Amino acid sequence: MGKRSIIQLCGAAAAVLVAMMPAKASDFYAGKSIEILIGSGVGGGYDRYARTVLHHMVRHIPGHPTYVPKNMPGAGSMKTAEYLTTQAPKDGTTIALLQPGALFEPLVNDKLKFRYDPAKLAMIGSANSGTRVCVTYHKSKIKTFEDAMKIPSNMGGNSPGSSTTDYALMLNHLAGAKFNVVNGYNSTSLVVLAMERGELDGVCGFDTASFAAQKPDWYNTDQSHMILQVGIEPDPELEKMGVPSIWKYVSGRNRDVAELILSQQEFHRPFVAPPGTEPAQLAILRTAFDKTMKDPDFLADAKKAQLDIAPKTGRTIEALMKKVYEAPQDLVEEARKALGR
Numbered sequence: 001m002g003k004r005s006i007i008q009l010c011g012a013a014a015a016v017l018v019a020m021m022p023a024k025a026s027d028f029y030a031g032k033s034i035e036i037l038i039g040s041g042v043g044g045g046y047d048r049y050a051r052t053v054l055h056h057m058v059r060h061i062p063g064h065p066t067y068v069p070k071n072m073p074g075a076g077s078m079k080t081a082e083y084l085t086t087q088a089p090k091d092g093t094t095i096a097l098l099q100p101g102a103l104f105e106p107l108v109n110d111k112l113k114f115r116y117d118p119a120k121l122a123m124i125g126s127a128n129s130g131t132r133v134c135v136t137y138h139k140s141k142i143k144t145f146e147d148a149m150k151i152p153s154n155m156g157g158n159s160p161g162s163s164t165t166d167y168a169l170m171l172n173h174l175a176g177a178k179f180n181v182v183n184g185y186n187s188t189s190l191v192v193l194a195m196e197r198g199e200l201d202g203v204c205g206f207d208t209a210s211f212a213a214q215k216p217d218w219y220n221t222d223q224s225h226m227i228l229q230v231g232i233e234p235d236p237e238l239e240k241m242g243v244p245s246i247w248k249y250v251s252g253r254n255r256d257v258a259e260l261i262l263s264q265q266e267f268h269r270p271f272v273a274p275p276g277t278e279p280a281q282l283a284i285l286r287t288a289f290d291k292t293m294k295d296p297d298f299l300a301d302a303k304k305a306q307l308d309i310a311p312k313t314g315r316t317i318e319a320l321m322k323k324v325y326e327a328p329q330d331l332v333e334e335a336r337k338a339l340g341r
Helices: 003-020 045-060 077-088 102-108 145-150 162-175 189-194 208-216 234-239 250-265 277-292 296-304 314-325 328-337
Strands: 031-038 066-071 094-097 120-128 131-138 153-156 178-182 202-207 223-230 270-273
Touching: 003 066, 031 045, 031 077, 045 094, 045 208, 045 277, 045 296, 077 094, 077 102, 077 270, 102 250, 102 314, 102 328, 120 250, 120 277, 120 314, 131 162, 131 189, 131 208, 145 162, 145 223, 153 162, 153 189, 162 178, 162 202, 162 223, 162 250, 162 328, 178 223, 189 202, 189 208, 202 208, 202 223, 223 234, 250 314, 250 328, 270 277, 277 314
Parallel strands: 031 066, 031 094, 153 178, 153 202
Antiparallel strands: 094 270, 120 270, 131 202, 131 223
């Protein structure tokens, strides 16, 4: 063969080899879609966060994939966590926004067999660390937390593992409230409708940002009563509104128990990927998430939607999860009792 023919043959062979090689990680998402599983119903706070974050996050992913939101309510996002572990592809094309209770529940529930391990989920980042409130409708007899300690009331919940269920149960056990928890509402938007229909007195574990976004005509108006704020640190804005902190009613050993339960608010809007997600894709997702949290366009949209943004990185959430799951066993047992497990 002539020299020119040999060069041409080698070039053709090299082209075939390149075509057979996997694409660079930076090119992986070109022409693809990312499915974002939302572990709650349409119209709630988690739904708003997921769609707003992903709308901007895909711009920071090389290849600029599209995104497909899919609501998957059920069992306080545990259904979503199980799907993510057992069925979702691990190539970075499926992620989820979970309620933090799905990451916390396996710690305090030793009766269920969980088909996922929170420690093995790939943490991408959390969009905020929020404060939650107990809210009653203006027609309810419950206008203060002191009323809630004296008068039985119906409070809307999702299911054990969701904040709307767990926080009411916790306050019954640790603060002497008389809440009757009515489960089965897949989102706080449905709870709000039930309150307006007179089916419920109110709801506990309602994220402050979600409340303000969903019902601005209720937030800090005479249409509702914010009877308690629930967070490890009292929120200064809520304090100015006169909303009492949980620590007014919970102290001593009960406070230790409550703080363990409330630690989940430190990873309040956790975006996660399946366990075993390819490291290259996970790194891309984490970088894109971190860039999104600083993106002026995203922050402007979040402000319009009244979404509080106080992000934590994926590695920070991993460290927080490790700390939570290393809690003393006697404290975990008391938390189980407080949550009715």
